[in-house]
Amino acid sequence: MQTEMLSAQDDAAGVAAALPDAAAAALHARVNALRDALQAEIIGQPALVERLLIALLADGHLLVEGAPGLAKTTAIKALAARIEADFHRVQFTPDLLPADLTGTDVLRPATGAFEFEPGPLFHNLVLADEINRAPAKVQSALLEAMAERQVTIGRRSWPLPRLFLVMATQNPIEQEGTFPLPEAQLDRFLLHVPVGYPQADSERDIMRLARRRAQQELAPHAEAARLLTQSDIFAAREQVLSLHMADGLEDYIVQLVLATRDPRPWAPALREKIAWGASPRASIALERCARASAWLAGRDYVLPEDVQSLAPDVLRHRVLLGYEAEAEGLRVDDVVRQLLERVPLP
Numbered sequence: 367m368q369t370e371m372l373s374a375q376d377d378a379a380g381v382a383a384a385l386p387d388a389a390a391a392a393l394h395a396r397v398n399a400l401r402d403a404l405q406a407e408i409i410g411q412p413a414l415v416e417r418l419l420i421a422l423l424a425d426g427h428l429l430v431e432g433a434p435g436l437a438k439t440t441a442i443k444a445l446a447a448r449i450e451a452d453f454h455r456v457q458f459t460p461d462l463l464p465a466d467l468t469g470t471d472v473l474r475p476a477t478g479a480f481e482f483e484p485g486p487l488f489h490n491l492v493l494a495d496e497i498n499r500a501p502a503k504v505q506s507a508l509l510e511a512m513a514e515r516q517v518t519i520g521r522r523s524w525p526l527p528r529l530f531l532v533m534a535t536q537n538p539i540e541q542e543g544t545f546p547l548p549e550a551q552l553d554r555f556l557l558h559v560p561v562g563y564p565q566a567d568s569e570r571d572i573m574r575l576a577r578r579r580a581q582q583e584l585a586p587h588a589e590a591a592r593l594l595t596q597s598d599i600f601a602a603r604e605q606v607l608s609l610h611m612a613d614g615l616e617d618y619i620v621q622l623v624l625a626t627r628d629p630r631p632w633a634p635a636l637r638e639k640i641a642w643g644a645s646p647r648a649s650i651a652l653e654r655c656a657r658a659s660a661w662l663a664g665r666d667y668v669l670p671e672d673v674q675s676l677a678p679d680v681l682r683h684r685v686l687l688g689y690e691a692e693a694e695g696l697r698v699d700d701v702v703r704q705l706l707e708r709v710p711l712p
C-alpha cells in the first residue's frame with residue numbers, strides 16, 4: 367500500500383517510475399499475450415476477459431453476474447494459471463462463517479498459545495463463488511476485507527497480499543435460500559459485470575475446445591505458461607496511473623457521477639426514479655478503469671470512449687433506483703444509458 371502510494375506520487379510529479387520505452391513495450395506485449403491466451407480459453411466472452419484485465423490493472427475487485435455454466439469459474443482459474451499468483455475458490459453456502467474466510471486464532475497445544483491461522487482470503491486471486499448463498503455477516507466480512515485490504519481478528523490486523531483480487535459470482539436467478547447482497551457495501555466492487563449466453567458460433571467453438579481437451583486428456587490449464595510476474599503487474603499499474611488524462615475528461619467523469627445524484631440538468635424525468643446516486647468511489651473507479659482501458663488499447667492518453675465503455679459496469683451496482691422506477695421496469699442500465707447520451711462530452 368505504502369509503496370504504491372509513493373510511486374503514484376512519483377508519477378504525478380513526472381519523475382522516476384517510468385519504464386524505458388523498450389521495457390514498457392515488452393510489458394504491454396506480455397499483457398496482450400495474456401489477453402490472447404485468455405480469449406482462446408474463454409470463448410465469445412471478450413467483455414469478461416477485458417474486465418478481468420482491467421480489474422488486475424486498476425487494482426480492483428469484480429462482481430460477476432450470470433447463469434451457471436457461463437465460464438465464470440473457468441475465467442478466473444485461467445487468469446490464475448497464467449500470472450504469478452496463487453488461487454483459492456470459496457463456495458459460499460448458508461452455513462459458512464466469517465472465520466471460514468478470514469481465518470481465526472487457533473490454540474497450538476505444543477505451546478499453549480493462540481496463533482493466527484490465515485483463512486482462504488490470504489491468496490492473490492480469490493473466487494467467492496455464489497456470494498449470495500451465504501448470510502449477510504459472511505458477505506460483510508468479505509466486503510470489509512476487500513475495502514480494508516486487511517483482516518482484523520480481535521485487536522490484531524493482518525495485511526492481505528499486495529496482489530489481491532476477488533472475483534465474486536452471483537446467480538441472477540433468485541433462488542430459495544439466497545441472501546441479497548448489502549447494497550450499501552456493494553461499491554467495494556470496482557466493476558459489476560453481467561455475463562450472457564454465447565452466440566451460436568462461439569457455442570460451437572466451446573464444444574470443440576471441450577472435445578479437443580477430452581481427446582488429448584488435457585487437464586484445463588495444463589498447457590498454460592505464466593505470462594506475467596507480480597512485479598510486471600505492479601509496473602503496469604504504475605503506468606496506468608501515469609497516463610495522460612485531460613482536465614476536460616476528468617470533468618466529464620465528475621459530471622457523469624454527479625448526474626446519478628441529481629440528473630435534473632440533463633434528464634429531469636429521472637429525478638424521481640433515483641433513490642441514491644453514486645459516491646465518490648464511483649468517480650475514482652471510473653477514472654481508474656478508463657485509464658486501464660486506455661493502457662490496454664496501447665494508448666498513453668485516455669479518451670472519452672474509455673470512460674463511456676466502462677461507465678455501465680462501474681455504475682450498475684452503485685446507483686439505487688426508487689420503487690417508482692422498479693414499478694416501471696426501469697433499470698440502472700437504462701438510467702446510465704440516458705445519462706451517457708445526454709451529459710455533454712468534453
Ligand SMILES: Nc1ncnc2c1ncn2[C@@H]1O[C@H](COP(=O)(O)OP(=O)(O)O)[C@@H](O)[C@H]1O
Nearest residue numbers: 407408409410411434435436437438439440572
Ligand atoms: N465461453 C466459454 N468458453 C470456454 N468454455 C466454456 C465457456 N462457457 C462454458 N464453458 C465450459 O462450460 C463449463 C462450465 O463452465 P464454468 O466456468 O464452470 O461455469 P460457471 O462457473 O459460470 O458456472 C466448463 O467446462 C467450461 O469449460
Ligand SMILES: [Mg+2]
Nearest residue numbers: 435438439495
Ligand atoms: Mg462456477
